[in-house]
Amino acid sequence: MSSRASLGTEVRNVAIVAVLFAVAPLVVLGSSYYESVLAHLLLIALFAVALNIVFGHTDQLFLFVGGLAGVGAYTTALLADALSISAWVTLPVAALVCGLIGMLVSYVSAKRNFTVVLISILTLNLQLVFSEIFVGARDITGGSTGFPYEYFSLGVVAEAVGIETKLVLYYIVLVLLVATLGVYLRLVHSKYGIAFDAIREDEVAAESIGIDVVRYKTIAGFVAALIIGVVGAFFARESGYVLPGGFTFLAVDVIVLIVLVVGGLRTTLGPVVGAVIVVGIEEFLSSAQSLQTWRTAIFGALLIVLFLYFRRGVVRSARDLVADARGGSTGGNGGSDVDGGQ
């Protein structure tokens, strides 16, 4: 059933994307606005890769991407401040905290046989608790007014190399994306990928042939949450300021879901393609003042239409188109958008 290309092809594709994004800042000719847009794009793509692992591959719908990202961002900053050490030291700690939260959620859900609805409701509730804490624990989080987020001493690197701080951040995020895609490829092209497929097809059958369902789901939850935590810190660094409003369900999760589905669930580059499309739409909307106010409405409509008619995603549709053009006989699952192209 695996419609996946060979590992070699996938690695080559990721490498091409990496090179494209590495030279992308040259194209925008030092415009610091577009450098921000590019960094934002990569960060959104990273969130989507994480969600792809846990939701795409193991059907655990995590609706607290924003909340976890917030935990990552706040923990990194608050620990660094409290201990007066570099954020580079506290980032792994924060990531681990997020990873453990994800692991715990997945473990409990798998152990207790939660359906996808229950996991989504559970994580949505956690998301709201996190949001409430970011706003309410004023003494340590700064409440709804937040605080400036200037960690990771990027300025030092920028001066040493002689480029802008924004670019330093951009390349760090790019390295992070390539590394994460590397982890993703290793995961899905190993026994984990096979186990994930088996679990998604039929959990009971998977269990019966000796696949430890709880273990695999827990691992997926841990890896995804860990990635989200790391990305969260850079997400805050990119905006230069941390605000509870930046990590809400409607601000993060909705966008990440759209990105993942537009690009294509369970595809390697789907999150990147989806992020390009969604950020492209965002930029188009913000270019015209009259459209700006309709941004939310348009994304809502997009969410509905995508899930009803386009759950296969751009990457998979494009792959089929290419196959058709070559006269290939792989068009067998064309029109299977209802079942998500499984």
Added chain:
Amino acid sequence: MVTASTLLGLAVDGLAFGVFLALLGVGITLVFGLGEVLNLAIGTFAVLAVLVATVVVQQGMGLVVAAVVALVAVAAFGLFVDRTLLSLVYRSEGEDRILLGIFTTLGLTVLLDGILINYFPSRYTLPLDVGTLSVAGATLTGSSLVIVAVGTVVLAAVFAFLRGTFLGKATRTVFQDERGARLVGVNPRRIRTLIFVLSAAVAGLGGLVFAAGSAVAVSNGFEFTTFALIISIVGGVRSLVGAIGAGVLLGLVNQFANFFVGSYIATIILFVTAIVVLLARPEAIQ
């Protein structure tokens, strides 16, 4: 020292908030129990009712007329959503339908929020000017008493409908056993339409009830949905009695927690209660 009269006043306000929660909880429970669709747009339906009523009041109409117009409008909108969006959702089955339901109603919330915010940018309230009432030295908020009365009547009416009428019995049949219902000639799809419209109206009433005491903004929609989810979970997801009980209980808890430990902890208590119930007895929910 907190006097008994203060506590009584708090209890009445808590009951009123509980009625609001119960109405939302009943709204989401009806639809999920019947068609496995988790209506994440339920809070926006409540907000929609408030906005329609506000417009009608601005035209110089009375509050009662405004409330009726608002409920009819929300019910009509519910019918429209059921015929269009949900018809597409009901085409798929099982887990697929559940996921599709979550995403399309979530999309609907975001879409409606995005549209409404352009026309209704501020906060709206429907003040019930009924003053206060003194009972045994306690000052009770008049609007809270009206809300409790209205809520009780409406929830009783919903129960009377489900228990007493033929349509209500048909509905409960679909609740319990969809194939069985089909065998005795009940068309589940039509029942679902009926119940979706009913749930929209009930949620709309919830919104109106809330707006009688506090201001409502478009952005409250999703918050209301999360309240509905919590009530539904704590009440057992498929049980209307459970939803009403959970609503009243959490309304009281929230009001007292608000008073004694502040609104921030009070809100966290709501969410944590839901999480604890989810973890403690998930089998009651699936």
